[in-house]
Every structure is written in structure tokens, then in C-alpha cells.
Amino acid sequence: MxxxxxxxxxxxxxxxxxxxxxxxxxxxxxxPPRASAQPTAPHASRSGACAAGQLCLWERPDFKGPRHTYELSNTDIESCVPLPAGARAESLANRTGRPVTTYQSAECGETGEFDTYPGKGSGARLSESPYQIGAIKIWER
The missing domain is CATH 1.20.5 (Single alpha-helices involved in coiled-coils or other helix-helix interfaces)
Structure with missing residues (x-):
């Protein structure tokens, strides 16, 4: 110097x-890159904003509260992905371009409630889930 x-x-x-x-x-x-199947840190939503290619889950209805965001690049396809410990979600926006199943159980158990978005009669946005979401599964197509 x-x-x-x-x-x-x-x-x-x-x-x-x-x-x-x-x-x-x-x-x-x-x-190093983020670990696989880990959501980005929760943060406040902006009127349900969710970028293209993402699956966004909010802890409260109407896209409010902390948001958990998943992307195809860091989420295992066709694998059960539980929300972080203690977290639940009640609204979602699916902008992945793939079907996403939400599960009431954290183990993707089909004995509880579960739905796929988009699906028959449902869009890719859900302002209020009929149950608290505990896990998700992103499908290949």
C-alpha cells in the first residue's frame, strides 16, 4: 500500500x-447458496405481492402478516415441504406455473384437509384457506 x-x-x-x-x-x-427446501425469511406483504416463479404463503387471511416465499430453485419438486416450526398459513399466491397442494398437516397427510391450486374451480390465489396450511408440495405438472 x-x-x-x-x-x-x-x-x-x-x-x-x-x-x-x-x-x-x-x-x-x-x-454458499441457501439450503434446499428452505423458504426465504418471512417479511411483511405488500397487498399480496408475489413475484413470478414464486409460491407465497401468508400467515393471515387476505395476504396479511408474515410471508413465506418458496421458489423452484430451492424447493424439492414433488416432496413434502413443511412450513417452518410453529408457522401456519391462511392465504397464498401460486405464481410457480405448476400445481401446488397445500396440506393441513405438517407431514402432507391426506387424512386432514388438502387442496391443489390452481385446481378445478380455483385460481392460483387464495385469500382465505378453509384450514391452516402446515405443508406444501409443488408438482412437476
Whole structure:
């Protein structure tokens, strides 16, 4: 690192800051990918906003409360994916382009309630589920 001064300002501090910034950028770029079948962190919804390619589940009816978001890139297809421990959902938006089954049980048990969206007579958005959703399964097609 070179130290020069110009009008009483030390360039060393600027060079150090640039180096720290470059290391931080490389660390972020080299971070390991998220574990499979893990939703992104819950966060507040914006009037039921859900991006293309995502399955979004809200903990309360009418797309309110914390949101759990799943994507095909980090969710095992045709596998039971329970919501995080203690979490439940009561509304959803399916923008994956694939059918998604929601289950009342956290084990995708068919002894409780379950429905597929979109399905016969149902769209890809559900403002109020008839049961609390405990798990999901995204189908191939």
C-alpha cells in the first residue's frame, strides 16, 4: 500500500477503504447458496405481492402478516415441504406455473384437509384457506 499526501489528505485511508470494499464484495459473491427446501425469511406483504416463479404463503387471511416465499430453485419438486416450526398459513399466491397442494398437516397427510391450486374451480390465489396450511408440495405438472 502506497502512502502519499495531497493537500494534507492521506490517500492511505482511501486505498484501505477500497480494499475492504473489494473483499466484502468477493465474500458476498462466494457465499454458499441457501439450503434446499428452505423458504426465504418471512417479511411483511405488500397487498399480496408475489413475484413470478414464486409460491407465497401468508400467515393471515387476505395476504396479511408474515410471508413465506418458496421458489423452484430451492424447493424439492414433488416432496413434502413443511412450513417452518410453529408457522401456519391462511392465504397464498401460486405464481410457480405448476400445481401446488397445500396440506393441513405438517407431514402432507391426506387424512386432514388438502387442496391443489390452481385446481378445478380455483385460481392460483387464495385469500382465505378453509384450514391452516402446515405443508406444501409443488408438482412437476
Amino acid at each position: 502506497r502512502t502519499t499526501t495531497k493537500r494534507g489528505t492521506t490517500v492511505r485511508a482511501l486505498t484501505t477503504l477500497a480494499t475492504v470494499g473489494a473483499v466484502a464484495a468477493m465474500t458476498t459473491a462466494l457465499a
